[in-house]
Structures are given as C-alpha cells and as structure tokens.
Amino acid sequence: MVSANRLELLQIADAVARDKLIDRELVIEAMEESLGKAARSRYGAEYDIRAHIDRKTGELHMSRAMQAVEEVENHFTEIPLEEARLKNPEVQEGDFITEPLPTLDFGRIAAQTAKQVIVQKVREAERERQYEEFKDRVGEIINGIVKRVEYGNVVVDLGRAEAMLRRDQLIPRETYRVGDRIRAYIRDVRSETRGPQIFLSRTAPEFMAKLFAMEVPEIYDGVIEVKAVARDPGSRAKIGVISYDNGIDPVGACVGMRGSRVQAVVNELQGEKIDIIPWNDDAATFIVNALQPAEVAKVVMDEEAQRIEVVVPDDQLSQAIGRRGQNVRLASQLTGWEIDIMTEAEESERRQQEFVERTNMFQETMNVDEMVAQLLVSEGFTSLEEVAYVELDELTSIDGFDEGTAEELQARARESLEEANVKALEEARELGVSDDLVDFEGLTPQMVLALAKDGVLSLEDFATCADWELAGGYTTVDGKRVKDDGSLEPFGVTLEEAQYLVMKARVALGMIDADAVEFIEEDEEEGAEGEEGATGEAAEEAPAQA
Numbered sequence: 001m002v003s004a005n006r007l008e009l010l011q012i013a014d015a016v017a018r019d020k021l022i023d024r025e026l027v028i029e030a031m032e033e034s035l036g037k038a039a040r041s042r043y044g045a046e047y048d049i050r051a052h053i054d055r056k057t058g059e060l061h062m063s064r065a066m067q068a069v070e071e072v073e074n075h076f077t078e079i080p081l082e083e084a085r086l087k088n089p090e091v092q093e094g095d096f097i098t099e100p101l102p103t104l105d106f107g108r109i110a111a112q113t114a115k116q117v118i119v120q121k122v123r124e125a126e127r128e129r130q131y132e133e134f135k136d137r138v139g140e141i142i143n144g145i146v147k148r149v150e151y152g153n154v155v156v157d158l159g160r161a162e163a164m165l166r167r168d169q170l171i172p173r174e175t176y177r178v179g180d181r182i183r184a185y186i187r188d189v190r191s192e193t194r195g196p197q198i199f200l201s202r203t204a205p206e207f208m209a210k211l212f213a214m215e216v217p218e219i220y221d222g223v224i225e226v227k228a229v230a231r232d233p234g235s236r237a238k239i240g241v242i243s244y245d246n247g248i249d250p251v252g253a254c255v256g257m258r259g260s261r262v263q264a265v266v267n268e269l270q271g272e273k274i275d276i277i278p279w280n281d282d283a284a285t286f287i288v289n290a291l292q293p294a295e296v297a298k299v300v301m302d303e304e305a306q307r308i309e310v311v312v313p314d315d316q317l318s319q320a321i322g323r324r325g326q327n328v329r330l331a332s333q334l335t336g337w338e339i340d341i342m343t344e345a346e347e348s349e350r351r352q353q354e355f356v357e358r359t360n361m362f363q364e365t366m367n368v369d370e371m372v373a374q375l376l377v378s379e380g381f382t383s384l385e386e387v388a389y390v391e392l393d394e395l396t397s398i399d400g401f402d403e404g405t406a407e408e409l410q411a412r413a414r415e416s417l418e419e420a421n422v423k424a425l426e427e428a429r430e431l432g433v434s435d436d437l438v439d440f441e442g443l444t445p446q447m448v449l450a451l452a453k454d455g456v457l458s459l460e461d462f463a464t465c466a467d468w469e470l471a472g473g474y475t476t477v478d479g480k481r482v483k484d485d486g487s488l489e490p491f492g493v494t495l496e497e498a499q500y501l502v503m504k505a506r507v508a509l510g511m512i513d514a515d516a517v518e519f520i521e522e523d524e525e526e527g528a529e530g531e532e533g534a535t536g537e538a539a540e541e542a543p544a545q546a
Contacts, residue, residue, distance in 0.1 A: 026125045028053055035060065043101070046076035050098070063098040130161040131191045134198055138186050141210045142200070146180045156182055156200060163198035171202050171234040171270050183268065185210060202269075205229035208237060211268055215261045216254050218243075224250045227279040230333035234270055238290060238330045242279035251276045275330075283337065284308070290331035294320035297344055305474060305483065307338040314343045358382060365416040366409065375400065376409075384420075388413035421445040427452075434458040440508070442501050447488055454487045463505035470498035 014024060035051035039062055043049055048065040066077060068084035068091050084091045091097060144156035144163065152167035154176050165184055176182060184200035185207035191197075201207060209226040218224040219241075228240040243250035254276045255262050262274055280286040287308055288296045298311040312320045320341050321328050332339045342350075355377055362373035365384055379398055381387055387395075388410055395406035424445040425438065431452040436459040438448055456462050471493050472486030488498065506512045 023125070027122060028055065030120075030122055030125075035062075039101070046074075048077045049101070062101040064101055065096045065098050068093055068095050068097060130198075131189065134161060134186070134189045135191075138189055139206065139210075140186050141183060141207070141214070142186055143181065143183050146176045146178050146182055148178060149176060154182070156184065158198070161198060163200050165200040165202065169199075169201040169203050171272070173234060174202075174270050203231065203233040205231050205237075208239060208265065208269065208274075211265045212239065212254060212261075215256070215264050218248060218250075218253045223248060224253055225279075228334045228336075230330040231272070232326055232330060234272055236273045236275070236326055236330065237269075238275045238277055238334045240277045240279040240286070240290070240334055251278055277334065283335065287331065287335050287337060287339065290334050291320055291327065291339075294327065296320075298347070305338070306336065307340070309340045309342065311342055311344055311347045314345050317341065317343050362387075366412040368409070368412070372409075384413045384417050388417055424449040432457050436508075437462055440505065442504065444491070447491055447493075450487050450490065456487065459505055460509060463502060463509055463511060465498075465502055467495050467498040467502060470502070471495045 032051045032053055035053075036049050039049040039051065040047060043064075050063050050065050052061045052063070053059070054061070066079040066084070068081045069078045070081055070093060072078045072080055079097065081091070081093055084095075084097050088097055142158060142163075144158045147155045147157040147162065149155070152170075154165040154170065156163045156165055163184075163186075165182070169184075169187070184202050185204050186198065187201040187204055188199040189197070190199075206229070208231060209229050212226060213219045216224065219226060223245050224241055224243050226239060227242055229237065230239075231237040239254070241250040241254055243253070253261075262276065266272060266274060275292060277286075277289045277292065280289060283303075284299050284301055287310070288299065291310065291312075294312055294316045296310055296312055300309040300311075302308070310320070319327070322330075328339050328341055355374075358377045358381075359370065359373040362368060362376055362381075362384075363370060366373075366387070375398055376387065381390075390410075392403070392406050392410070395401055395409060396403055401409075421444070425448065428438070428445065428449040431449075433448055433452045434457060437443070437451070437457065438445075440459055440462070443451070451457075451462065456465065465487075468484055468486065470486050470488045472489035473484050473495065475482050475484055486493070486498070493501075503512070
C-alpha cells in the first residue's frame with residue numbers, strides 16, 4: 001500500500017469506506033496517522049512526523065512539525081520562537097511550523113505498523129457507526145442469522161453488526177444451529193470498549209406485544225392497544241388488550257379468523273399458550289377477567305396495599321391457581337396486584353371465626369350473654385367504640401332491643417372503655433410517657449400506650465414523627481410493595497389525620513406558626529359537615545378525653 005501510486009491510496013480509502021460503511025474521510029485520516037507513525041519508526045520516535053494525503057490527487061506529503069516556544073525543553077519537537085520567526089515572521093508562540101521531508105521507502109515493519117493503525121482506526125469507526133445505527137432501535141423486532149453458539153449463548157449476525165442472545169433470554173428447550181434464521185427483540189444497546197453490545201431477547205413480554213402488532217393490523221393502527229403482557233416463556237402467557245372503537249372486539253381481532261393471528265404468534269413462541277384478556281379500567285373486573293378460565297364468586301380489594309382477595313367456588317380452586325401456581329402468578333403480573341385465592345368454604349370458615357372472636361369480645365368486655373353478643377355482631381358492630389357512641393336509634397332498631405336495653409348496652413360499653421383507658425394510661429406512665437403527650441387533644445389512652453411502646457414518650461417526640469410512621473404505608477423495594485406498620489394504624493388513623501395531629505403538636509410546641517394548619521382544620525370541618533354524626537376517630541376521641 002505504501003509504495004502504491006498516488007491515486008491508488010484514494011482508491012483503497014474508497015473501497016474500505018464502502019466495505020465497512022464508514023466515512024471516507026475517516027479512512028484517509030487513519031491512513032495519514034498510520035503513515036506518520038511508520039515514518040517515526042524510520043526517522044526516530046522522538047520527532048513529530050506528520051503525513052498528509054491530498055484529497056484530490058492522492059499525493060503523499062511527509063513533514064516534521066515543531067512548536068514555537070520561548071524556552072525550549074524538547075529539542076525534537078520544539079523550536080525557539082525567534083528561530084521560528086526567521087522562517088515565518090507571522091508565527092506566534094504555540095503555533096506549529098512544518099518542514100517538508102523527502103519521501104522514503106518504508107520497510108516491512110513500518111508498513112506492518114501502518115496497517116495495524118489503519119485496521120484499528122477503521123474498526124473504531126465501524127463500532128461507532130454500529131452503535132449510532134442501533135442505539136435508537138431498542139424495542140424493535142429484528143431478524144438475523146445464527147453465526148455461532150457459545151456456551152448456550154447465541155451470537156446473531158444482523159448484517160451490519162453482531163448481537164448477543166443470552167441463554168436466559170432464550171425460550172426454554174429451543175435450540176439453534178449455525179445458519180438458522182432467528183427473530184428476536186432488541187432489549188438493549190450499550191457502547192463498550194470492545195464495541196457496541198447489542199442484546200436480544202425472545203422471553204421479554206414486549207417481544208410478544210410486538211409480534212401481535214405485526215400480526216394484528218388494528219394494533220399497528222392504534223385502534224387496539226396492548227395494555228399489559230405477562231409471560232411464562234415457552235409455557236403460557238396472558239395479554240391484556242383494549243379497543244378504542246366500540247365496533248371492534250379486541251379479543252376477536254387478536255385471535256383472527258379461525259385463530260390464524262394468534263396461532264402465528266404461538267408458532268413463533270414455540271407453542272406458548274396465550275390467553276387474550278379484555279382490559280378494563282376497573283381493577284376488580286380486570287382481575288376477574290385475568291383469572292380466566294376460572295370463575296370468581298367474590299373479590300375483596302385493598303387498594304392501598306394493591307392486594308385483592310379472590311373467592312372462587314370449591315371446584316374452581318385448582319383451575320384458578322393453575323399448575324404450580326401459574327395462572328394466578330400470570331394474572332398477578334398482568335394486573336400489578338397481589339392476588340390471594342381462597343375457596344367459598346375457606347372464606348365461610350374465616351367469617352365464622354371472625355364472628356366467634358367478636359362475639360367472645362363483646363361477651364367478655366360488656367358482660368352480656370351469647371345471644372346479645374351475636375345480635376350485635378350480626379348487625380355489623382365490630383368494636384366497643386361503635387356500640388358506645390353510635391346513635392341510640394341504631395341499637396333500638398335491632399329486633400329484641402328496646403330503649404332500656406340499648407342504653408344499658410351503651411353504658412356497659414363506655415364503662416369497659418373507661419376501664420381500658422385507665423389501664424392503658426397506667427401502663428403508658430410506667431413506660432415513661434410525659435403529661436404533655438397524655439393531655440394532647442386527639443390521642444386516646446390506647447393510642448398513647450401504642451406510641452409509648454414504639455418509643456414516643458413526649459409531645460416533642462410525637463412532633464418529630466413522620467405521618468407514615470403513625471398511619472403506616474407502603475414502600476417499593478426491588479419492585480415489590482413492602483408494608484410499613486404505623487404506631488396508630490390499628491386505630492384507623494389515616495395519613496391525612498396523622499399529618500394534622502403532627503402539625504398540631506408542632507404548633508403547640510412553637511415549632512411552626514398556627515396559620516400553617518388552618519387550611520387542614522377547614523378541610524376537617526367541611527368533611528365533618530357532610531357526614532352523619534362524628535367520624536369513627538372523632539367519636540372515639542371525644543368521650544375518651546372526657
């Protein structure tokens with residue numbers, strides 16, 4: 001290459017640029033750098049030897065560059081400013097002047113060095129081109145040919161680049177040989193020192209969604225949208241779809257005539273069974289749909305915990321759970337809710353257990369017979385506070401309860417509560433609770449005891465609490481919702497109520513101005529006006545403080 005005629009240098013640059021799909025200028029610059037490095041091996045590595053190839057004629061010029069400086073430290077690459085100005089009066093300090101060198105015949109080693117530099121530069125340019133080409137294609141499906149298989153990982157030839165399909169991203173039990181055609185989802189593209197790394201996947205849920213978009217024109221056009229996908233790769237999957245055109249059935253459109261559309265996706269995914277679920281904004285309805293083919297009798301939702309309890313007929317339990325829990329696991333992934341499955345018999349047994357526990361509680365605390373306790377539980381009463389401070393009419397409306405009986409029940413409930421309050425205060429004081437926390441309006445003695453057990457012993461301690469520390473909440477750890485228990489959570493205190501109490505404590509201690517909580521008090525008053533009687537917490541607090 002070095003002894004080639006002038007035009008041959010440009011022809012080589014053009015050929016490499018076309019073959020590697022990179023800029024011709026990059027190739028010529030690589031040639032110049034390599035020729036300069038080869039020349040230094042002949043003239044001396046200490047010199048700054050530069051090569052320049054004329055872009056039109058291909059003529060090669062070699063020159064020695066020296067920097068003009070006031071004080072020379074390196075005689076090989078620097079020249080005194082005065083001496084430099086003798087050669088060029090316009091030279092300023094820091095400028096470079098060049099001296100032409102005669103052409104020379106490069107030796108074999110120098111030529112090999114030049115070749116290595118060119119190869120390295122061209123490879124870097126090719127890697128940069130590959131990264132720029134594929135970095136914006138994450139999320140696409142791409143076709144390729146298996147180039148080689150290494151330890152279960154498949155290297156795929158994409159034509160202009162290579163991609164890696166790791167073993168854990170392959171559908172179980174599928175194998176590939178060199179030369180096989182393969183279709184996969186571009187999961188990630190990273191720029192690394194060894195070149196762009198393109199990672200593919202055939203197990204990603206998005207791969208299935210993209211396959212459906214290819215087979216179902218309505219999805220491609222945006223009339224139908226894939227809202228969620230959950231997969232157990234190679235075995236079973238669930239996909240939630242919604243139609244924005246009332247005249248188009250999303251499930252039917254995805255299934256296709258005689259199942260042709262869904263079958264095309266199933267064949268690509270090695271026979272993976274697919275349940276197509278109609279999406280619904282109502283979480284309960286969507287979860288019921290997602291548990292198909294099992295039938296659901298009843299659901300009980302806990303929206304804050306994103307948890308739902310599903311009751312199914314006894315003969316539907318195994319179908320709802322699925323083999324090795326597959327059906328309920330996929331439904332949970334699809335909906336984003338934790339799903340607990342129980343049979344009607346189990347739910348009935350649990351209700352009966354709760355009924356017995358509440359009946360025993362009323363019997364023991366109010367000293368009433370079993371029939372009276374059972375009547376209270378049957379009417380929906382769950383605590384002493386409800387009995388003690390409910391409107392008298394609600395008790396007298398129970399069959400067999402006259403006004404005298406109702407008044408007696410309320411008196412016994414209040415007496416039991418008062419005894420519990422006295423006992424709770426005694427225990428709290430033994431733990432070291434200060435009077436300012438005991439006297440703080442809004443906290444019952446049981447609440448004070450619960451706070452004391454958690455180390456909150458004074459009003460100042462209380463004022464430094466976060467609302468979630470009192471009312472409880474949820475945090476997300478490693479993608480899972482984790483429950484944070486609150487000190488006052490057992491008493492039904494909400495986050496808003498906890499925030500209000502903490503703000504009141506801070507005002508009482510002079511930490512903040514009273515105006516800061518006025519808006520909260522106004523909201524409380526407006527909410528109270530719209531309800532019948534006092535709220536559960538207010539109803540508990542007023543008598544307790546009395």
